[in-house]
Each structure stands twice: as structure tokens, then as C-alpha cells.
Amino acid sequence: MTVLVTGGAGYIGSHMVWELLDAGESVVVLDRLSTGFEWAVAPEAKLVVGDVADKELVGGIIRDSHVDAIIHFAGSIVVPESVADPLAYYENNTSKTRTLIETAVREGVSHFIFSSTAAVYGGAGLEPVREDARLAPESPYGLSKLMSEWMLRDAGLAHDIRYTALRYFNVAGADPRGRTGQSTPGATHLIKVACETALGKRPFMQVFGTDYPTPDGTCMRDYIHVSDLAAAHRLALQRLRAGGQSLVANCGYSHGYSVLEVIESVRRAFGRDFEVKMGDRRPGDAAAVVANSDLARAELGWTPQRDDLDQIVADALAWERILTSKNSARG
Numbered sequence: 502m503t504v505l506v507t508g509g510a511g512y513i514g515s516h517m518v519w520e521l522l523d524a525g526e527s528v529v530v531l532d533r534l535s536t537g538f539e540w541a542v543a544p545e546a547k548l549v550v551g552d553v554a555d556k557e558l559v560g561g562i563i564r565d566s567h568v569d570a571i572i573h574f575a576g577s578i579v580v581p582e583s584v585a586d587p588l589a590y591y592e593n594n595t596s597k598t599r600t601l602i603e604t605a606v607r608e609g610v611s612h613f614i615f616s617s618t619a620a621v622y623g624g625a626g627l628e629p630v631r632e633d634a635r636l637a638p639e640s641p642y643g644l645s646k647l648m649s650e651w652m653l654r655d656a657g658l659a660h661d662i663r664y665t666a667l668r669y670f671n672v673a674g675a676d677p678r679g680r681t682g683q684s685t686p687g688a689t690h691l692i693k694v695a696c697e698t699a700l701g702k703r704p705f706m707q708v709f710g711t712d713y714p715t716p717d718g719t720c721m722r723d724y725i726h727v728s729d730l731a732a733a734h735r736l737a738l739q740r741l742r743a744g745g746q747s748l749v750a751n752c753g754y755s756h757g758y759s760v761l762e763v764i765e766s767v768r769r770a771f772g773r774d775f776e777v778k779m780g781d782r783r784p785g786d787a788a789a790v791v792a793n794s795d796l797a798r799a800e801l802g803w804t805p806q807r808d809d810l811d812q813i814v815a816d817a818l819a820w821e822r823i824l825t826s827k828n829s830a831r832g
């Protein structure tokens with residue numbers, strides 16, 4: 502039995518590959534390498550460079566490698582980009598996922614794990630959000646993922662395929678063993694941006710908005726360590742293989758930190774100050790987005806091991822340093 506990981510050369514996908522290999526699984530990665538990196542794929546995994554919508558290619562991988570499960574990370578993830586170019590997002594995230602599900606059904610792959618997002622909820626409040634909350638994506642990105650969830654639901658009713666869609670909150674950190682981390686240039690995510698600023702890769706960073714209805718006026722998010730997220734996928738795989746029914750579950754820690762708290766944590770980890778400017782709100786940001794993760798804990802038996810902001814930040818900073826030396830070695 503082999504697990505096919507799409508987007509396995511990317512940030513979360515590359516962690517997933519290590520998680521699976523550490524658990525003794527056989528892994529094939531399918532990645533276009535448009536934003537991922539060949540070096541990010543663990544050497545024990547087989548890398549196929551190609552597109553998830555290439556039916557012949559994917560069908561061949563499934564047959565040749567005896568794939569029994571697909572974990573589908575490949576996709577576009579930048580919210581403002583999805584607003585500027587929605588059709589590209591519907592193509593890359595929704596259409597291609599449709600084709601991949603079709604191939605899975607045709608080839609008899611009956612386990613499918615899908616990377617969804619908290620963006621399906623739209624602006625959540627300060628209260629942790631449950632899976633049965635109102636679904637109101639505020640961006641083409643969120644909608645492109647929600648449509649994929651719906652396609653999986655309907656395919657699951659019509660065909661022999663069971664799925665788990667995990668709705669990620671704010672994924673951050675890096676492999677505690679320093680094997681992989683967030684490496685895509687032009688990052689916009691808070692912890693990565695703060696680490697880059699601390700290390701002098703940016704002259705300063707900005708806090709986007711200080712007048713939100715939160716305790717310190719800055720936005721609150723539920724930051725989850727990427728290794729805990731990968732572990733949730735592994736448990737989801739086990740559960741599906743054991744006959745578990747389809748499931749949609751949040752992946753977060755159920756508590757939030759403000760932008761200022763995150764920056765303080767980066768200052769602590771770095772040991773020195775760096776320049777932070779207070780700026781205007783970033784369009785489209787909700788005041789707070791925090792998961793209720795009871796379902797993942799109950800259904801997957803998921804017990805997060807790294808629910809500690811300082812640890813997430815320390816791992817992210819350590820990876821940022823590794824990345825600096827990798828990039829300078831490459832010239």
C-alpha cells in the first residue's frame with residue numbers, strides 16, 4: 502500500500518511526507534514544483550513531477566505503486582491573489598481537484614484526505630468556531646476549497662470513496678528536526694514574516710490594524726504547529742483505512758493569540774528587538790478566527806503535542822536560519 506501525496510514538495514506536504522515515512526509508509530509525491538522544491542521531498546519518497554489533473558499520469562502512479570490513499574495538498578493558497586484572479590483559483594483548486602477525485606474513483610482509491618481551510622467560515626467571531634457553523638467564504642480561495650469539500654461529499658455518496666477534509670487554521674512552525682519548513686519566497690504569513698524581519702531579511706514589519714474588537718486591538722488567530730497538523734492527517738488515514746466514515750474536522754488548538762503576542766514570542770526566541778510598525782488594517786482580515794477542535798480530538802484521537810506558541814516560533818526561526826544557509830550555499 503502506498504500513499505500518494507500531492508503537493509508533497511510544498512510546506513505542509515513536505516512535513517506530511519516525513520510523518521508518513523517516519524510511520525513506515527511507502528510514499529509517492531506528485532508535485533508540479535511551481536511553488537514547491539525538489540530538495541524538500543524526503544529522499545525515501547518517490548517524486549513525480551506533474552499535474553494532479555493529468556489523468557493518465559495519476560492513473561499510472563496509482564496502478565504502478567498500488568496507491569490506496571491520496572492526501573491532496575496541491576493547490577493555490579494566497580487569499581488576495583484569489584481575489585485578483587478567481588478563475589485561476591477555481592481552475593487550480595476546484596477543477597483540478599474534481600479531476601483528481603474522478604481519477605481516484607475510476608482507479609478504485611477509496612481513501613481521500615483533503616486540505617481545507619478555516620476560510621470556509623468567513624469572518625468568525627471571538628468564539629471558537631465549530632464545523633457546523635455557517636459557511637460563508639469571503640474569498641475565491643475559501644470558496645474554491647468549500648466547493649471541493651462538496652464534490653467529495655457527493656462523490657462519497659455516489660461512489661466507493663470515503664474522505665476526510667481537514668479545515669486548517671493558521672499553520673506555522675517547522676519540522677522540529679529541521680528537515681523542512683516554509684520556504685516559498687514572498688511570504689505573507691505573520692510568523693514567517695516576523696522571523697524574516699528578526700533575521701534582517703526585511704528592514705521592518707507591520708502590524709495590520711490595532712483597532713480590532715480584541716483584548717489588545719490586534720487580530721487573533723489559532724496558530725497550529727505544522728507537525729501536529731501532519732499527525733492529524735496520519736490519524737485520519739488510519740481511521741479511513743479502519744473503515745471510518747467521511748469526516749470534516751477543524752485543525753487548530755482552540756485558543757488564539759494576537760498579532761502583538763506573536764511578535765513578542767518572536768522577540769523572545771530571537772533574543773533581540775526588530776522594527777515593527779503599526780499599520781492600517783489589511784482588507785479582508787477577520788478580527789478573530791479560532792477553532793473548536795473537539796471533533797478532531799474525538800474522531801481522530803488527535804492530541805496535539807506542540808500546542809505552545811513559543812515552540813512554534815522557535816521551530817519557525819530555526820528553519821528560517823537553515824533556509825538562509827541553504828540559499829547562500831546555492832549562491
Ligand code: UDP
Nearest residue numbers: 689690691694707708709720722760783786
Ligand atoms: N499580519 C500582520 N502583519 C503581517 C502579516 C500578518 O499584522 O506582516 C496579521 C494579519 O493581519 C492577521 C494575522 O497577522 O491578522 C495572521 O495573518 P496571516 O497572513 O499569517 O494568516 P491569515 O489569518 O490571514 O490566514
